[in-house]
Amino acid sequence: MQKTSKDTRIILDPLGYALGAEIRGLDISLPPNQKEVDAINAIWQQHHVIVFRGKRLQASEIVNFAQEFGQLDDHSSTPFYRHKDFPQLLQITNRSIDGRPSETRNTGRNWHSDYSYTGRPAAASMLYCDQRPPIGGDTMFANMVRAYETLSTTMQGIVDNLHAVYDISLTAGLNERDPDKTKEVRLLNPPIAHPAVRVHPRSGKRALYVSERVSHFHGMTRSESRPLIDFLCSHATQPENIYRHVWQEGDLVCWDNRTVMHIALADFDEGKPRHMLRATVLGEQSGFIVGEH
Ligand SMILES: O=C(O)CCC(=O)C(=O)O
Numbered sequence: 327m328q329k330t331s332k333d334t335r336i337i338l339d340p341l342g343y344a345l346g347a348e349i350r351g352l353d354i355s356l357p358p359n360q361k362e363v364d365a366i367n368a369i370w371q372q373h374h375v376i377v378f379r380g381k382r383l384q385a386s387e388i389v390n391f392a393q394e395f396g397q398l399d400d401h402s403s404t405p406f407y408r409h410k411d412f413p414q415l416l417q418i419t420n421r422s423i424d425g426r427p428s429e430t431r432n433t434g435r436n437w438h439s440d441y442s443y444t445g446r447p448a449a450a451s452m453l454y455c456d457q458r459p460p461i462g463g464d465t466m467f468a469n470m471v472r473a474y475e476t477l478s479t480t481m482q483g484i485v486d487n488l489h490a491v492y493d494i495s496l497t498a499g500l501n502e503r504d505p506d507k508t509k510e511v512r513l514l515n516p517p518i519a520h521p522a523v524r525v526h527p528r529s530g531k532r533a534l535y536v537s538e539r540v541s542h543f544h545g546m547t548r549s550e551s552r553p554l555i556d557f558l559c560s561h562a563t564q565p566e567n568i569y570r571h572v573w574q575e576g577d578l579v580c581w582d583n584r585t586v587m588h589i590a591l592a593d594f595d596e597g598k599p600r601h602m603l604r605a606t607v608l609g610e611q612s613g614f615i616v617g618e619h
Pocket residue numbers: 418433434435440451453463464465588589590591602604
């Protein structure tokens with residue numbers, strides 16, 4: 327199915343049943359005009375993940391494009407992994423950085439929404455594929471609006487009243503990183519409680535906001551919380567609720583962290599380079615520090 331927006335000549339191809347759409351007809355090496363931004367935002371709100379395929383971009387072009395969609399994070403909550411000239415770009419790579427083995431090679435190996443462990447969880451992320459392994463290195467996305475809407479009304483009522491405590495220590499791969507940097511990153515990001523249902527500021531849609539980086543629900547013990555966290559995560563990640571992106575070099579994949587969670591799969595030969603750059607659009611202030619480590 328194809329739909330064309332008359333004003334912008336944007337072509338839209340849905341990629342998945344639950345979420346995901348490819349946008350064609352736009353040269354993303356140039357900053358979009360306001361009409362194009364509005365058209366992209368409308369598609370993004372409906373499909374949650376949007377994909378621009380196969381356009382080789384410079385770091386500056388990624389930043390110029392991304393900043394049309396909101397204020398970009400300078401990644402100060404994870405300061406060691408930023409692009410040296412563009413702090414608005416986080417390097418997710420298994421190439422060496424500054425002559426040292428990369429510590430972000432295993433970023434994203436459990437289901438999460440970006441920067442949920444901060445007081446300003448990301449609104450959106452835009453991930454550019456500079457280099458991909460010959461096979462695999464895919465990323466999967468889950469539609470958290472659909473996950474919420476397919477809960478029973480009783481369960482919706484329960485999660486509506488919960489705050490989920492996000493703990494950066496549950497970030498997959500953290501323990502493989504330099505212990506001093508990890509300690510600093512933990513101090514920068516103490517455990518924080520966010521509403522377990524996030525309301526999208528533009529669409530007003532309610533989305534489940536619980537991931538594998540939740541340690542417990544505020545006011546509940548960890549053992550009380552565990553079965554509910556596990557249930558909600560497995561409910562949200564059922565195959566029919568997923569879009570799986572198979573990367574090509576030059577792809578820019580943009581997801582809305584308020585309505586989607588994602589996971590980076592380790593389904594590739596670690597000896598082959600995979601190099602990605604991520605721009606992160608800041609979200610609203612949210613949550614309260616719970617003061618436990
Ligand atoms: O490398 C990927 O495919 C995704 C990385 C990730 O999980 C993230 O940027 O939050």
